Amino acid sequence: MFNFRTLTIIKRELREKILSKTFILMTLLVPVFMFGILAFQTFLIAYNGENSATLLIISESSELTNSLRKDFGEMSLVKNGKYKIDFETESKSEIKNKIDGLKNKLLADKLTGVVFIPSTALKDKRIEYYSKNPGNNDLFQKIRGTINQALVDNYFNNKQLSKADIEYARDRVDFNGFRISSDKEVKQANDGATIISMVFSFILYFSLMFIGMMMMRSVVEEKNSKIVELLLSSVKAKELMTGKIIGTAVTGLLQMIIWISPLIVLISSSLFVIPAEYMPTLSIGQIFYFLLNYFVGLITFLGLFATVGAIFDNEQDAQSGIWPIMMLVMIPFFISISMLKNPDTLLANVTSLLPFSSIIVMPARMSLVEIPLWQFALSIVVNVATMLLIFPFAGKIYRVGILLTGKKPQWSEVFKWLKY
Amino acid sequence: MNALEVRHLKKSFGKVKAVDDASFDVPEGAVFGLIGRNGAGKTTTIRMMMNIYAPDDGEVILRGSAVTEEFKQKVGYLPEERGLYKKMKVWDTLMFFAEVKGKSGKDIEKKANEYLKRFQLVDRKTSKIQDLSKGNQQKIQFIATILHDPEFLILDEPFSGLDPINTDLLRQIIIELKNQGKVIIFSTHLMDFAEKMCDHIAMIDNGKIILHGSLAEIKRKFGNRNVNITYDGNISFLKNNPIIESIQDFGNTTGITVREESQSQELLKLLLENNVTIRRFNANDISLHEIFVRLAGDQNAEVVNV
Secondary structure, three states, X not given: OOOHHHHHHHHHHHXXXXXXXXXXXXXXXXXXXXXXXXXXXXXXXXXXXXXXXXXXXXXXXXXXXXXXXXXXXXXXXXXXXXXXXXXXXXXXXXXXXXXXXXXXXXXXXXXXXXXXXXOOHHHHOOOEEEEOOOOOHHHHHHHHHHHHHHHHHHHHXXXXXXXXXXXXXXXXXOOOOEEOOOOOOXXXXXXXXXXXXXXXXXXXXXXXXXXXHHHHHHHHHHHHOOHHHHHHOOOOHHHHHHHHHHHHHHHHHHHHHHHHHHHHHHHHOOOOOOOHHHOOOOOHHHHHHHHHHHHHHHHHHHHHHHHHHHHOOOHHHHHHHOHHHHHHHHHHHHHHHHOOOOOOOHHHHHHOOOOOHHHHHHHHHHOOOOOOHXXXXXXXXXXXXXXXXXXHHHHHHHHHHOOOOOOOOOHHHHHHHOOO | OXXXXXXXXXXXXXOEEEEEEEEEEEEOOOEEEEEOOXXXXXXXXXXXXXXXXXXXXXXXXXXXXXXXXXXHHHEEEEOOOOOOOXXXXXXXXXXXXXXXXXXXXXXXXXXXXXXXXXXXXXXXXXXXXXXXXXXXXXXXXXXXXHOOOOOEEEEEOOOOOOOHHHHHHHHHHHHHHHHOOOEEEEXXXXXXXXXXXOOEEEEEEOOEEEEEEEHHHHHHHHHOOEEEEEEEOOOHHHOOOOOEEEEEEOOOOEEEEEOOOOHHHHXXXXXXXXXXXXXXXXXXXXXXXXXXXXXXXXXXXXXXXX
16 A cells, blocks of 8 residues: 555645645734634733723711722722712712712713712622713622722621721631642642643644645545546555545544644743743643654545535535535534533543544543543544545445546435445 | 456446446556446446456456555556646646655656746746646646656547647547556547557447457457448438448548448449549548447447456
8 A cells, every 4th residue: 555656646645735825824823813712812801901090989977988999099990090089978868969960970970980888888798889881790890899998898898897807707608629630749730731731622624624625625625637547557545535635534643743842842842931821721741642643643634624525516516515524523522622611521531532523522531631541542442443444435435436427426425325 | 468458347336327237458558548438437447457446357467367455556647637736836846746756856846847848838937836827737637647757548538628728638648658668557438539649449338338449359350341432422322222231421532331242342343333423432441430439329239258
C-alpha cells in the first residue's frame, strides 16, 4: 500500500494543501478568531464595570448617614472617581418634595438615582431607589454590600458584639471549587479547564469539518475533471485514496499542532505567565492523547468525506449527500458544549467512548474531569477499530464510485457497489 | 510473439454485461485497434487491460505472465475523457505524472523541456493549466502520456474532441512511437481511422468480440467476393441480378458483394454494358466499415477468427 506511487500522491496533496491560500489563512485566522472571542468577552465584562454613576443617598438618621459616608469612602469605585455619591439626612415626609426638586437633574442624567434609606430599613432592610432606570441591577450589585454593611453595623452597634462577630455576620458564603483527582494534591478548579474544554471542542469540530470538506471537494474535482482515470492508469484506487487521505491528514495535524502550540508552550514552560485561575491543568500526556485522537479521527472522517465525494460527480450533489457525515461531527460537538455545565452526566460518559463521538467528546471531557486511564485506552481502541472497519467499505465505494459519472446515484445503488 | 493476450475477460455492472468473454491478441510492435460503436464495451475492456477495473473473470497476459500493477508503469494512457489538475502548473503537472509512473530526475526534466519546446509551450512552464487554451491543455496531456517513455501506448478514442492541428500532432506521435517499436493500442468508433492506422484489430459489439486478427488477412477473407467501385451513372438495374448478393452505398464508394468470387469480372462487364462510367474498380477489396456493418448488423454473428 505504501510505495512510491502513494508517496507521490501524498507529496502532491501536501504541496497543494499546505501552500493553498485558504489553508494558510485558516491556520492563522482561527487562533486570532478564538482569542478575539475571549478578548471580546473580557472587554464586555470590563466595559460593564466601567459604567459610572452619580448618586444621592438619603437616610433618616445622621448617624447612619455618617457611617454610610465612611463605608462608601472606602469603596474602590468611589475612590477612583467612577461613582460620585452625595449623602444627606432627610425625614421621610420631605422625600417627595426632594425628589420633585431633583426631577430635572434625574431626567437629564446628571443624577443617576436617589437612594432613600428610611428608618424602618434598620429593621427590615427595605430601601427605596428613585431613577429613570429603576431596575439597574448592575448598580444594585455594586452598592448593596456597602449599604448592608452600614445597616448591619448600625444594628449590632448597641448589642455588645465584637467587631469579629459583626464581620462574620455580614460575610456572605463563598464557594471555592476543588477538583478531586488521583494526584496527591487537591487542585483548585479554575476557569482554565472550561476554556480549554471549549477550545478543544471548537477546534476539533472546526478542523474536522474544514479539512473534511476540503477533502470532499478535492475528490469531486478529480472526478469531475476526469483526471481520476488518468491517475488510475498509474496508481491503484486504494493507493490514490490512501495517498490523498494521508497527505490531507498530515496537513490537518500540522494545522492542529500550530493551533495548540501556544497551549503546549504554556503548560510545558514558564515563558508565559497567566493568572492561576486561567492556567489549564493539562499534562503533556493529555496533549499527546489529544493529537493522537485527532489524527485517528481525522483519518476516519477523511475516509468518509472522500467516499461521499467519490459517489457524486458535482459539488452540489456532494454537499447535499454529506449531511449524514456532518451529523457525526455536529452531534458530538453539541454534546461536548452541553457538557460544560456538568461534565459527569451519563450521556457524556457514554459518548466519550462511542465510535465517532468520542473523537470530540473525550478531549473536551478530559480537560474538565479526571478520566481513568482505561477510558483513554478504550477510546483509542474504539477509534482505531472504527477506522479499520470503515476502510474496506469506504475503499470499495470509493473505487467503484470514482469512475461512475452520469446520473446521481441512489443510496440503494451505492450499497450495491459493495458487491461489484 | 504477442505482447498482450486478453483471455476471456468478463465484466458486469449490475445486470448489464459490459464485456462478455472477450479474447484477442496484441502482437509485439503492432498498432492495434479496438473497434466498435459507442457503448460496445471498448472503454471497459481497456480499463480491465490496465487493471483499472478488476475483471469478474478472465485475465490479461503480458509477454507470457499475468499483468500486475507494475504494468501500469509501462503504459502511457490517454483516456477518452481527458483532464488535468486545473490549478497545477504545467511543469509540476508533467513532473507529477512522470513521478507516479516511477520516473523522475534530470533525464525526465530534459525530455519534458524538449517536448515543451517541440510543442511551442516552453514559455508556459509556470502557467497554471486553467490558464492554457483547450488545445494547449491537450498538448500537455499528450506530453504527460508519453513523457515516461512507455512501452505501451493506450489511447481511448484519441481523436475525439481534438482540433485538426492536435489530430495531426497525435498522429505524428503515434507513428514515431510505432517506429520505435512500441505497442500502440487504441479504441475508436471511427472505422476510417482504424483502417488507415491499424495493422491488427478486434471488433467488439455488445460486449462480445465478433472479429479479431490482422487487418490485411481480415480484409482478404471478407473481400474475396467484394467489389468496391466509384462510378457515375445509374446502377439500380443490378438490384435483381442473380449474381449480386448485396449492394451497400457508402456515399463516395459503393460496396457490392457477388455470389461467387469469379463473378466480379462479370459485374464489370455488366456495368460497362449499361453505360456506367467506372472511375475506380477494386475487386477483392472491402472497407472495415462494410465488414463492421455486415457483422454487427447481424446480432447472431459468430466470432470470426482469422
